[in-house]
Amino acid sequence: MTIGRFAPSPSGRMHLGNLFTALLAWLSVRAKGGKMLLRIEDLDPDRSKQEYIDALRDDLSWLGLWWDEEMPLQSTRSERYAEAFDRLPTYPCYCSRSELHVASAPHMSDGKLIYAGTCRDLSEEERKTKTRNPAWRVRVPDRTITFTDGVFGLQRENLAEECGDFIVRRSDGVYAYQLAVVCDDADGGLTEVVRGCDLMDSTPRQIWLYETLGLPVPQFYHVPLLVAPDGKRLSKREKSLDMSHLRGRFQPETLIGYLACLAGLIAKPVPVKAAELIEVFSWNKIGKEPITVKTLL
Numbered sequence: 001m002t003i004g005r006f007a008p009s010p011s012g013r014m015h016l017g018n019l020f021t022a023l024l025a026w027l028s029v030r031a032k033g034g035k036m037l038l039r040i041e042d043l044d045p046d047r048s049k050q051e052y053i054d055a056l057r058d059d060l061s062w063l064g065l066w067w068d069e070e071m072p073l074q075s076t077r078s079e080r081y082a083e084a085f086d087r088l089p090t091y092p093c094y095c096s097r098s099e100l101h102v103a104s105a106p107h108m109s110d111g112k113l114i115y116a117g118t119c120r121d122l123s124e125e126e127r128k129t130k131t132r133n134p135a136w137r138v139r140v141p142d143r144t145i146t147f148t149d150g151v152f153g154l155q156r157e158n159l160a161e162e163c164g165d166f167i168v169r170r171s172d173g174v175y176a177y178q179l180a181v182v183c184d185d186a187d188g189g190l191t192e193v194v195r196g197c198d199l200m201d202s203t204p205r206q207i208w209l210y211e212t213l214g215l216p217v218p219q220f221y222h223v224p225l226l227v228a229p230d231g232k233r234l235s236k237r238e239k240s241l242d243m244s245h246l247r248g249r250f251q252p253e254t255l256i257g258y259l260a261c262l263a264g265l266i267a268k269p270v271p272v273k274a275a276e277l278i279e280v281f282s283w284n285k286i287g288k289e290p291i292t293v294k295t296l297l
């Protein structure tokens, strides 16, 4: 049976780009008669807010994107993450480079630094001289991970060269997104993961974690990004495209119709219910190119 998920982060209201991904994730599961789970990714205590958790559930319901079960909140799962962490080849890293955002999914615009390996081979003696609480990194092998994305086709990445050892636990004890998401998706029995293509380069790291932890790897579908006319990613900063504004201006069917038209599922942006799109949905209709949002409706 197909099992998919919504995995929103409660660090703000959902915006148009999140809705686009949520709609495609939902349609993919419903078109296969599968089960849809909701998982609120409140991993980072500094960025998650209860008001956004409530709003996420309410916004998805308002859009007609219902789910079958809700998964446990990430903030309740640290024992599970700790158990997985203990089975990984980790080492303490004392570098002071910012690790703050590793509990959030790294979107492409965040840039990517390849860790130079400074703390990789410190001796016990050298470790003892450090005063800072360490973050923990995993020692990645010199291995190329390949996978076939359901939209973008064959992908490959050499972990050592293109990624480097990555953080799985922050110095304050918060587990990183990369580790948490793998444990959660595996424990939920997820068979597919649909998310924005700016998370594509997290996938090889996650596949390696699945394999190292002996967990089954789901099918990945990375969906094209919505961009502004200048080609830049629509960001959460554009308040007019977040749900607090969108819900004031539009009916759910109008928004769904608009998104379905952007996705190429219908020819014109006419109002439509999410459930009415199930029969026209196919991954073959979803292109790879970024989708420009010219004017909103």
Ligand code: GLU
Pocket: 007, 008, 009, 041, 105, 181, 194, 195, 196, 199
């Ligand atoms: N919580 C992430 C986000 O809202 C999504 C992570 C994922 O789909 O793996 O960007």
